[in-house]
Amino acid sequence: MVSAPIDDRFLALPRHELADAALARASQLGARHADFRLELLRHQALRLHDGRLESSSEGETSGFAVRVVVDGSWGFAAGVELTTAEAARVAAQAVEVARVSRAINSEPVELADEAVYQNATWVSSYELNPFDVPDADKEERLREWSARLLAADGISHVDAHLLSVQENKFYADLVGTTTVQQRVRVAPELTVLWVDPDGGGFDTMRTLGPAAGRGYEYLDGAGWDWDRELEELPSLLLEKSRAPSVEPGTYDLVVDPSNLWLTIHESIGHATELDRALGYEANYAGTSFATFDRLGSLRYGSAVMHVTGDRTTEHGLATIGYDDDGVATQEWDLVRDGVLVGYQLDRRMAALKDLGRSNGCAFADAPYHFPIQRMANVSLQPAPGGPSVEELIGGVERGIYVLGDKSWSIDMQRYNFQFTGQRFYRIRNGRLDGMLRDVAYQATTTDFWGSMEAVGGPETYVLGGSFTCGKGQPGQGAPVSHGSPTALFRGVRILNTVKEAGR
């Protein structure tokens, strides 16, 4: 699905010469496995406040890394100077790091087998590269959007930003795989602020349009109706500001994909990362209640729960052709009929746990970082012929309809979570009955997914996502998408956030 050419500036870098120099030196010094990765990352951030330019910056990160396995130990080193002498020096440094590490490594590194891909090229699906759009056009777009919101009654301030990324990766290893890849992504976001002129508080609401693996055409309406969302946003905020505060208790929830994607991310996406289940993140991101011994038996949720992992969905933020282990990407089941049936893997863990081929989740966010297992697009599948949003709401006597993500927090084993949102509507006898405010929902992962009575049909399905999932030490950020239908949950604990603050 090549849709655009690879950036000439990246292709102009001496990738093969550098790779050859690094891999030859590593091999000569005794590396059994060696890979070379060259990257060029472009980032752009544009921020406007009340239609005026608050910040604009553009960054470019280039560099390379050499990763080796020597006597069963990893060694990793990175450099920025793109000369063959430096590539060879960094390769030797990686070997030295492996030798220093060997003394305290008791778990020899083996890698799962993978086919060889020679001269493979992959480009993400987009029409207009955001870096081909003049800065002034982007600024003008955000200014015009901000002006529409500022013109609405009751809006005190408007924040707008647009983040754009272009990622180029070249990978080569000792067995002969060489891949060249390019992907772009954009994240536009606008937030409106209402401040009570009488000193009675303030509130915000932001657009629900997700970060996406798309080009600048996304801002023109490909995949999201920005005009409609901007039209509705101010009145929705004012309605929320006048809404009654929620009565804490137990409610049925109908959750929109704009909120549920993040709950999927935290309570399923991270919990089915095998490195967490095996303890590699115990000191940092945490472990997982979904331990390896429960693969195939853990009852994760109700029978309507079908969750997949993939790095292949069009416009998915984790989507790519080949991962940073040189593995071709795939789609697989994580939870089927409510039972845990899979994990997210890299080549080392696939071999360690005898799971066959890796499913391609190795990723490094920068040339100077070690690739670790990162999240695939983890998505809750809709029910073919399943209910509409109205039908789901129609099945609720006393409940809350939740839209948009906001605050999120989950414990170190992914049991206990608490989420808020952008908008909450009271459901009474199968119908929406005005907004509520100060709502948070709190649950334990398996209880929550066990209480999922129905998932909506394919027409309710939306791909949400984020640029900035954090994991690992040193910390690395990764982009990831999560598809979700609207879904119905029975008997969830609702808190009032004002009462929680002791007011």
Added chain:
Amino acid sequence: MTTPQELVERALDYSRTDACVVLAQEASTANLRWANNTLTTNGVARTRDLTVIAVVHGPEGSSAGVVTRSGVTLDGVEDTVRAAEARAMSLPPSEDAAPLLAGDPAAGFNEPPADTSIQVFSSLAPSLGELFEAASAAGRILYGYAEHDVTTTYLGTSDGLRLRHAQPTGKIELTGRSTDGTRSAWTGRSTRDFTDVDAHALEAAVVQRLEWSKRRIELPAGRYETILPPSAVGDLMTYLYWTAVALDAYEGRTVFSRPGGGTRTGERLTDVRVNLRSDPTLPGLECAPFLATGASSRHASVFDNGLRIGPTDWVRDGLLTALVQTRHSARVTGLEPTPFVDNLVLEGPDGERGIDDMVAATRQGLLLTCLWYIREVDPQTLLLTGLTRDGVFKVEDGEVVGVVNNFRFNESPVDLLARLAEIGRAEPALPREFGDYFSRCAMPPIRVGDFNMSSVSQAS
């Protein structure tokens, strides 16, 4: 190889716009990561970033074009400057525009970059080997991370200012778990150079907590008398500090906004005579005495690059005395231009007791280890949620008697300042969650009479 000073001078030479700021940053880093009693990943890396901020004055104000590129050699400098200039010409005036800072080259500007290497762990690595062996024999599993980073910043402006700052930043964390996964303990500390790190002492702290955890007591959600150790206080105060932004407060969108307009600067936050302050010269917590930023935000402005950073009291004797400012926000709010400082200290009026003394003086209460996954729930009160992690201990009659289940908490750090039952002695602390971004702080252990544990977490 080109020096960072040459990059700065060359870029300023190429500059054709009305004014220009150049930042060259040279960083080296080394890290070790371990899990399951073995080393897992490691690495060394060296990076070099060049940021050019081109400024164009126009009838309606000044525009800034900012471009940052890594790995730039002398050949690539002109292209970086032209890219920044093209951005400056195409963009409208910046809201935060201000005249660039002028001055003379500071002493030390010509010093070479400081650096680090994997050798910084030359005494730590063998100690870890010993600890892994001992842990395997004793039925414990160790996990952790050590990182050392040295970043040297060179700053030049077209008005003659030349500044250099070398910043070492390091930390080590150690988690220990029982082999059956039911007990977990953590400790961590920051360091400038690892010469003061004793891995065996860190392990002893972890082992003590694992021993305490052998007796397990289930407690329901509720409000408990709680002792928060310096790491936990560090995370809460870091969040408060990050939120104490003048412009946000002025616009009415934070807990530091005065209802009806303006900021709460000058108001009493708490009757407790507590100080929250920063100072670039604090021994052991030294940080940059001038501002250097490659992007404008509400915390910092690219126009303020080189601005002197001095000692700042954010809260003094319980009064809110300053908020984080740019020169632009200081003009808007009519307050002093107090820029963000990269360290933070919380102190109480007495501050003599350490955490062990506070435990000894507790009849009935909880002792935390650290906090995790802290997120804002309600900006009006700065209500934060999060979890206790790696050991909540029950204290009875001055002694730890066992481990309690973890909890989700909902609390506001601003509210906590008003409910402090005791403030102990401030000591260097590594915030467990935010230490990746903010590791230079000195925090006291604190006692809160009624900490809000909102629900039970099964995590252990």
